[in-house]
Amino acid sequence: MEHLAIIMDGNGRWAKKRHLPRLAGHKAGADALDRTMHYCREAGVKYLTVYAFSTENWKRSEDEVSGLMSLLSQYVKSKEKELVANKVRFRVIGRREDLGAKLNAEIAALEEKTKDGDFTLLVALSYGGRDEIVRAARKAMAAGVKPDELTEEAFSSFMDAPDVPDPDLIVRTSGELRTSNFLLWESAYSEYYFTPVLWPDFDRKEFDKALESFSGRERRMGGRLK
Ligand code: FPP
Numbered sequence: 001m002e003h004l005a006i007i008m009d010g011n012g013r014w015a016k017k018r019h020l021p022r023l024a025g026h027k028a029g030a031d032a033l034d035r036t037m038h039y040c041r042e043a044g045v046k047y048l049t050v051y052a053f054s055t056e057n058w059k060r061s062e063d064e065v066s067g068l069m070s071l072l073s074q075y076v077k078s079k080e081k082e083l084v085a086n087k088v089r090f091r092v093i094g095r096r097e098d099l100g101a102k103l104n105a106e107i108a109a110l111e112e113k114t115k116d117g118d119f120t121l122l123v124a125l126s127y128g129g130r131d132e133i134v135r136a137a138r139k140a141m142a143a144g145v146k147p148d149e150l151t152e153e154a155f156s157s158f159m160d161a162p163d164v165p166d167p168d169l170i171v172r173t174s175g176e177l178r179t180s181n182f183l184l185w186e187s188a189y190s191e192y193y194f195t196p197v198l199w200p201d202f203d204r205k206e207f208d209k210a211l212e213s214f215s216g217r218e219r220r221m222g223g224r225l226k
Contacts, residue, residue, distance in 0.1 A: 001214060003047040004040060005167035005190070007182055008033065010174025010198030023067040028200035030075055037088065037121060039207040047120045047164055051182050055095065055128035069103065072125070076106045080113055089117030093160035094127030095135075122161055129184030132160055136185075159185060166190065169214045173199045173206075189221050 008029055015025030033050060040048050053068060060068075076090075083090055090110045099107070136158035140150060143158075156162055166186045170179070175196040179187065193210045195202075 001043070001045055001168045001211065003049070003165050003167045003169075004045050005049040005051075005170045005183055005187075006036070007051045007170070007172040007176075007180060008199040008202075009172055009176055011200060013174065014198040014200040022064055023071065025200060026068055026071055030071065032200050032202045035204075036202060036207060037086075037119075039204055041086070041119060043207075043211060046118075047122065047167075049093070049122040049124060049164075049167060049183065051124045051127065051180075053094075053125045053127065054181065055098075055126055055131050056181075058098070058126070069099075073103050073106060076103070076110050080110060083110070083114050083117065083121075087117040087119060088114060089120045090114045091120060091122045091161060092125050093122055093132070094125040095131060096126070098126040120164065122164065124182070127182075129181045129187075133185055135160075156185070169193060169210065171195070171210050173197055173202055189219070191217055191219070 011025035011029040012022045013025075014028060015022050018024070037048060052072065057068070058065060079090075082088075090107075092107050092111070096104055096107070136155060139158040140155060145154060166188070167183060167190045169192075170183065170187055170190045171193045172178075173195055175194070177194055179192070183190070191214055193213050195206060195210065197206050
């Protein structure tokens with residue numbers, strides 16, 4: 001498998017079960033992400049996309065939004081050495097302009113410093129699948145693409161990470177059976193794996209189960225197998 005994508009759900013419930021503030025769940029979620037990157041590396045996965053903050057998440061309490069933003073900023077500022085040493089290329093997809101000048105500058109600096117990595121971590125921030133499609137349509141129009149010229153391939157080139165292959169498998173934790181506006185365009189032929197495990201509890205056993213389930217599936221991609 002080349003590209004794994006994850007909807008990291010259940011941080012809040014994990015914290016609640018432990019009588020901890022929600023932000024403690026998000027911090028444990030960041031640790032689960034670090035672990036998962038190692039599992040991906042060992043399994044030969046080349047791209048990992050994670051849903052860290054949706055366009056809808058701005059509606060959460062001010063406390064939680066600012067807590068998550070400072071957690072992200074801390075992550076971006078403190079991980080440079082580790083990511084470079086592990087050859088991880090850090091990238092962000094989503095509505096960057098929503099994140100503010102400071103976080104944006106930190107993100108751009110980390111993207112530049114990690115650009116030679118051979119494993120790509122894509123973090124979806126202020127991300128919505130419909131929003132990405134609308135922004136791509138606007139970019140295509142602004143570039144003067146004529147209606148007749150707009151093929152699927154041409155349209156893909158206006159998405160946030162046009163050089164990245166579509167996800168093979170999308171995992172959602174915490175038992176919710178929805179896709180929640182994640183990678184709408186890119187997931188056309190993706191397989192899905194849902195697990196009741198809360199994101200901070202996601203471990204190697206869960207990772208292996210997800211990959212095993214994927215490898216047992218027959219992928220027709222809309223065609224017939226010969
Ligand atoms: C969903 O759980 C999780 C989020 C909205 C945030 C995900 C963010 C992280 C894992 C932080 C770390 C990310 C990086 C890149 C450092 P929820 O809060 O909706 O959980 P609940 O449904 O149980 O309330």
